[in-house]
Amino acid sequence: MHFPSITLTLPIWVDSFVINYGRVFPDDLSRMGFVTKLAEQNVLQKSGGPFAAAIFCNKTNSLIAPGVNVVVSSCCSLAHAEMMAIGIAQQKTASFDLGPDSELFTSTAPCAMCLGAIPWSGVRRVVCAARDEDARAIGFDEGAKISNWTDALRERGIDVRTDFMRFEGKAVLDLYSSEGGKIYNGRNENNNL
């Protein structure tokens, strides 16, 4: 009996999107600007859910890894945007601990899984645009998160900024919804539509 590897790959358009975007990322505005544009592009390209994330390095003000949601195209419920960004950054740096200069930006506040993944990743700061309730408003389940999740991260030495460019993050969710994008959740009868 042979078991396959798990292989999770960004959509093919991401490489050229990043090259063409061609910026340095010195501050929260430039970083979240990139992430919300990346999420929007994932919707326009119809390559996945309306979510993007990225890991940035504070020392060099550079992008380490982008991530977009590829759950449906990868046949993998683990392939949320934050998980993709974390996993790709770790492959690039050949370390399971991204270290003190790394920050995670995400277009929507992390679901329960991605929230749980953050402390293991080694990032020291998380910045979120749209809220859980914005994702729930278009039908995505964010899972059973502890109510004081920002405190739980801070207790583990991880700084958190929420509601930063919420309007832009939410606009991507609403765009996806208005285009009739697939709402997939585990145990959802609509998954096989």
Place this chain on the structure above:
Amino acid sequence: MHFPSITLTLPIWVDSFVINYGRVFPDDLSRMGFVTKLAEQNVLQKSGGPFAAAIFCNKTNSLIAPGVNVVVSSCCSLAHAEMMAIGIAQQKTASFDLGPDSELFTSTAPCAMCLGAIPWSGVRRVVCAARDEDARAIGFDEGAKISNWTDALRERGIDVRTDFMRFEGKAVLDLYSSEGGKIYNGRNENNNL
């Protein structure tokens, strides 16, 4: 700029371990017996942390996918045993929703990340051996889980059985600890030892 894929692969010994184990899995005892032996083997082979998991199919009483912790060898903090089992099962079945006949068995109760991953995976039942506190007792952080996590799964239509073969699950944790196995956590100064 080109970004790598995330590729997560089981240790090479797993295929032959499964073939040699050669059982059907009609009940919780046979399933958790396999999972705790798999965790023990991961320690003896020094291929990762003292954790294993597996997805079984109730219709055929067969193993769909095993998983072991390969965080250190994969340079990936996402590579917990439950995540490996879920991801491999989804690759095998080419579906992000494992469906109503699937069950997850795990040698230690899921950490915050793996707990969050369970509802998205489509499994309908979770069986756990060792407790969170058994993992914490040897130095692993289980993350900020909601206190009533079994209820949160049940509310999402997922049945849960805890403390099943806890002794066997805990024995693997203690074996790892007694052998001086690496305790890795995000932001842990010992990670680079």
